[in-house]
Amino acid sequence: MLNDLTDEELMLRIQKGDQKACEELVNQHLLPLSRFAMRMLGSMAEAEDATQETFLKVWSSAHQWKSGKAKISTWLHTIAHNICIDYLRKDKSHLQETLTDDHHSSSHLEDDMHATVTASQIFNAMSALPESQRTAIILCYYQGFSNRDAAQVTGVSVQALESLLARGRRALKKALRPEREVSN
Amino acid sequence: MHKPASLSRFIEVLDAYGSDHDRWPKEDREQLEALLATSRHAQQLLKETAKLDSILDQFTVSDISQEVRKHVVDAIPFTKSGITERLLDWLFPEGPEFLWRPALAVTLPLLIGFILGLVALEPAEPLDNWEEDIYLVGVQAAGDTSL
Numbered sequence: 511m512l513n514d515l516t517d518e519e520l521m522l523r524i525q526k527g528d529q530k531a532c533e534e535l536v537n538q539h540l541l542p543l544s545r546f547a548m549r550m551l552g553s554m555a556e557a558e559d560a561t562q563e564t565f566l567k568v569w570s571s572a573h574q575w576k577s578g579k580a581k582i583s584t585w586l587h588t589i590a591h592n593i594c595i596d597y598l599r600k601d602k603s604h605l606q607e608t609l610t611d612d613h614h615s616s617s618h619l620e621d622d623m624h625a626t627v628t629a630s631q632i633f634n635a636m637s638a639l640p641e642s643q644r645t646a647i648i649l650c651y652y653q654g655f656s657n658r659d660a661a662q663v664t665g666v667s668v669q670a671l672e673s674l675l676a677r678g679r680r681a682l683k684k685a686l687r688p689e690r691e692v693s694n
Numbered sequence: 695m696h697k698p699a700s701l702s703r704f705i706e707v708l709d710a711y712g713s714d715h716d717r718w719p720k721e722d723r724e725q726l727e728a729l730l731a732t733s734r735h736a737q738q739l740l741k742e743t744a745k746l747d748s749i750l751d752q753f754t755v756s757d758i759s760q761e762v763r764k765h766v767v768d769a770i771p772f773t774k775s776g777i778t779e780r781l782l783d784w785l786f787p788e789g790p791e792f793l794w795r796p797a798l799a800v801t802l803p804l805l806i807g808f809i810l811g812l813v814a815l816e817p818a819e820p821l822d823n824w825e826e827d828i829y830l831v832g833v834q835a836a837g838d839t840s841l
Contacts, residue, residue, distance in 0.1 A: 529772045532767075532770060532772070533767050536763065536766055536767055536770075537763070540758060540762075540763055540766060541757060541758060544757070544758040544762075545755050545757075548755040548756075549753070549755060554756065557758075558758065558762050558765070558766075561758070561762075561766060562765065562766045562769050565766055565767075565769075565770060566769060566770055566771075569770045569771070569772070570771075570783065571783070571787075573780065573783060573784070574787060629752055629753055629754065632749065632750065632752060632753040633753065636753070650710075650711060650717060651711075651712060651717065651750060652753070654716075654717075656719070656720070657711075657719050668719075671710075672706065672710040673710075675709075675710035675711065676706070676709035676710045679709060679710070679712070679746065680709070682746065682750070683746050686746070686749055
């Protein structure tokens with residue numbers, strides 16, 4: 511059965527043009543990749559598109575993957591990360607729109623995320639971070655990546671990653687503190 | 695029992711990874727936990743860090759639907775990944791380390807053309823004497839019969 515195969519075995523089959531193996535890879539990695547894209551982009555519609563593009567790229571560039579070089583999840587997140595960055599750069603007004611919409615009760619962000627009071631505030635604080643800090647936090651904190659794997663996706667050393675994480679968390683703490691104080 | 699980590703390393707890890715032990719780097723975890731077991735200051739710092747974590751934990755996102763999964767699979771052009779596409783992908787991959795491939799694709803036909811040209815321009819071998827004799831006899835015989 512295909513679901514008994516490791517990611518690496520699936521990729522080797524995909525490289526040979528095995529459609530079913532590709533569908534199985536989608537099954538296994540769709541959720542974590544869509545969550546990553548969702549947290550990066552803040553919009554479910556864009557996250558779906560970015561996730562779809564990620565798997566399109568996996569199929570068309572399967573031959574570029576080399577066995578033993580990187581974990582499949584790391585490779586997939588690297589592709590998704592690059593696609594999300596393209597989205598963010600293409601649509602520089604994206605952030606502004608999200609922030610503006612967020613002040614209204616009908617924000618698409620609130621539709622897309624669980625209706626928690628602070629989810630949109632956290633997203634705004636996250637969006638205000640430099641992209642590298644945001645990616646580092648999403649990978650390590652939310653995606654459960656190890657420091658080495660996250661460093662590989664972001665293309666920095668482990669030390670640099672730790673610095674990005676610390677600066678990012680410090681900025682989040684500062685940005686979210688007033689909300690906490692008000693609520694207390 | 696592991697040697698406890700230094701307090702400065704403990705702070706670095708809390709600043710970067712937060713209060714959840716599972717997120718701490720594997721190579722540091724046991725030493726950090728050893729410090730935590732003995733240091734009140736470390737325990738206090740952990741509590742402080744957990745406050746930010748509890749806020750970050752509220753940043754949850756909806757899961758993608760099964761319908762979207764179907765769209766993702768349907769969008770993959772499985773039938774199109776034929777030889778031509780794979781050849782093009784091989785010729786023009788991403789990354790500067792593969793620049794030799796398009797260069798090879800351009801120079802190979804030139805090289806083949808050059809070699810073919812050299813072969814074609816070589817002078818034809820002259821006829822051997824016996825071949826020439828047979829030819830002349832043939833011509834003569836033809837002349838005789840026509841008379």
